[in-house]
Amino acid sequence: MRILAKKPYLLAIILSVSLVVWLVSGQFNKASASRENTEKTPATLLKAEPLNVRVREQQAEPTTRELVLSGRTAPLRVSKLRAEIEARVIELPVERGERVKQGDIIAKLAVNDRPQRITQAQALVKQYEADYAAKKDLANKGYQAQLNLTEVLASLESAKAQLKQAQIALENTVIRAPFDGMLETRPIEIGDYVGIGDAIAEVVDESKFLILTDVTELERTQLKVGMSVNVMLITGQIVTGKIRLAALQATTATRTFAIEIEIPNPDKKLVAGMSATLNIATDNVMAHQVSSSLLVLDDSGVLGVKAVNDKNQVVFYPAKFARANATGIWLTELPEKIRFITVGQGFVRAGDEVIPVPEDQISKL
Incomplete structure (x- = not known):
């Protein structure tokens, strides 16, 4: 002790060596214990036991593949009426929102001096007709040159053209409905002065409506003009229509194809802009009906179903939909006979070995 008191560095050395020996002995003991535990663990305990899963064996059935789309209603025809002459509005017999028949008067414009122009043009035509008849008679007798006869004929045709223009201008003072429909808009009032091309009214055809939608490149290959379409409107009303247009060119911005379905509107209740769901039967396929x-989802985020094969191994099938409704969904491109995992699919992965338990056996227990 006196030596350690005189030489304290010897005490530090002894303590350091003791600490190292203690640490080394601890690691050695842990390694030995680990080897002993490994040797004592049976190899059979490292392998997990197969899980029980409930399965339902099912046979594929023929069904109709359906294409389900979303669309919106639009009128079949909309006519925007415009003035073809310059005149003042003197009469508006139809109000906005009223229904009109083809040929009904929507607006009248002032005729001004147009009747007098017609009278003047008619007189001019008669004058040239008489002049032409006289000179033609003289030309046949050899007293009149053929050149003079041609000039009179040209003047007669010009007078007839002026008469026709005057008659059309008078007719254009009355603006009529081009077809049966409803007067949607009318931006003019009595006393307004309109010029050529000014808007007079807009008439909407209510007899038939369109459902407008867009489809992808793959969906476009399944559609053609004349195909029947079942349409469910947002009101719950179900109507049947036909495809009247399947665009041949995709829109540049979205790379989709425009589709138009024509539907009837006998009760005049449809309006433009209503949402609709379209069901289009495309072809017949073999499919399995299952619950959603x-x-x-598999590890890659792909949506599908899990089944058990003949070796009692889990198989994942990506979902290929044929149709869907409130009662379930129909999946295609599956084995004709398959055992779906109905309970326990969330605890197993593709390739896992399982113990399949049929649903009918469970119901008998």
Whole structure:
């Protein structure tokens, strides 16, 4: 002790060596214990036992593949009426929102001196007709040159053209409905002065409506003009229509194709802009009807279903939809006979070995 008191560095050395020996002995003991535990663990305990899953065996059935789309209503025809002459509005017999028949008067414009122009043009035509007849008779007798006869004929045709223009201008003072429909807009009032091309009214055809939608390149290949379409409107009303247009060119911005479906509107209740769901039967395929609760995502985020093969291994099938409604969904491109996992699909992965338990056996227990 006196030596350690005189030489304290010896005490530090002894303590350091003791600490190192203690640490080394601890690691050695841990390694030995780990080897002993590994040697004592049976190899069979490292392998997990197969899980029980409930399965339902099912046979594919023929069904109709359906294309489900969303669309909106639009009128079949909309006519924007414009003035073809310059005149003042003197009469508006139809109000906005009223229904009109083809040929009904929507607006009248002032005739001004147009009747007098017609009378003047008619007189001029008669004058040239008489002049032409006289000179033609003289030309046949050899007293009149053929050149003079041609000039009179040209003047007669010009007078007839002026008469026709005057008659059309008078007719254009009355603006009529081009077809049966409803007067949607009328931006003019009595006393307004309109010029050529000014808006007079807009008439909407109510007899038929369109459903407008857009489809992808793949969906476009399944559609053609004349195909029947079941349409469910947002009001719950169900109507049947036909495809009247399937565009041949995609829009530049969206790379989609425009589709138009024509539907009847006998009760005049449809309005433009209503949402609609379209169901279009495309072809017949073999498919399995399942509940949407069977759909799961795999590790890659792909939606599909899990089944058990003949080796009692889990198989994942990506979902290929044929149709869907309130009662379930129909999946295609699956084996004709398959065992769907109905309970436990969330606890197993593709390739796992499982113990399949049929649903009918569980119901008998």
